[in-house]
Amino acid sequence: MTRDELYDQALGLMENYVHHIADQLVPPELTTIAKISHGYRYAEKGTIQAMLQKMARLVSALRAARVLLAQGFIAEQAAVCRIVDEASEDINFLALGLMHEETELHKKFIEAFYLEEFEDGERLTQTAVKRPNIPRDRIHAYLTQNPAAGPDPSIGKASMKILHKAYSGYVHGASPHIMETYGGQPARFHMNGMLATPLWHSHVDxxxxxxxxxxxxxxxxxxxxxxxxxFTSIRQYCRDFEASAPQKR
Known part of the structure; x- marks a missing residue:
């Protein structure tokens, strides 16, 4: 099986599970939003519904990252992968809360997650909703200190913080990350992708x-x-997937 075929299979598996969970829930209803627009919303604003939405976001973002990578847009692909990272962390955070005990942090997260941006679409400035900020450090701390964490939580927390910070520059356009697109003969900024460059191969892996x-x-x-x-089938699938790890170049 080629790498692309493997990714197609894995993403298809994840997408099917999203649909499977969605089918078990009361479907979203078409509602009026901010008095002027319409959109689908879950009437029950629970943890399962939040996890499901994060899962759909994760699968979509992985597919978007593949499209960008295929065209050589590595900085943009890395920025989307930051979305994947946060969605994955949020899913784990919510799932662990269900498995053990939902904390005050979980409650604040859910409350912030479901907030609309505006109360009245005709008075945007006056009715903008201030969404509470849930610091990513607190999510990382929970993920490494919950009952399912390993014996040394500081290692996991440090790893998540390093990964988060490394990809933050792609999102916010830090100079070191932008300058990765500069080079070649003659040296210039590459704004149409960087296919087949050493950096592109690194992102592919x-x-x-x-x-x-x-x-x-x-x-x-x-x-x-x-x-x-x-759980049994996807855990085994993960083990098989791990066996396909790219060889170091």
């Missing part, structure tokens, strides 16, 4: 990790929701 982390977050959801059949 690194993308495998994002797909694996996405799969592992789905393992957490299956465990948290009590779906032992899917």
């Amino acid at each position: 690194g993308f495998w990790n994002y797909v694996l982390r996405g799969l592992m977050s789905f393992v957490m959801v299956a465990k948290a929701s009590g779906d032992e059949e899917f």
Whole structure:
């Protein structure tokens, strides 16, 4: 199986599970938003519904990252992978809360997640909703200090912080990250992708990790929701996927 075929299979598996969970819930309703527009919203603003939405976001972002990577847009692909990272962390955070005990942090997260941007679309400035900020450090701390964490939580927390910071520059346009697009003969800024460059090959290999982390977050959801059949099958799938790790160049 080629790498692309493997990714197609993995993403298809994740997408099907999103649909499977959605089918078990009361579907979203078409509602009026901010008095002037319409959109679908879940009437029950619970943890399961939040996890489901994050899962859909993760799968979509992974597919978007593949499209960007295929065209050589590595900085943009890395920025989307930051979205994947945060979605995966959020899924794990919510799933662990269901498996153990939902904390005050979980409650604040859910409350902030479901807030609309405006109360009245005809008075945007006056009715803009201030969404509470849930510091990413607090999510990282929970993920490394909960009952399921390993014996040395400081290692996991440091790893998540380093990864978060490294990809932050792609999102916010830090100079070192922008300058990765400069070079060649003659040296110039490359604004039409960087296919077949050493940096592009590095991102191609690194993308495998994002797909694996996405799969592992789905393992957490299956465990948290009590779906032992899917938990057993996707856990084995993750083990098989790990065996396909890219060889170091």
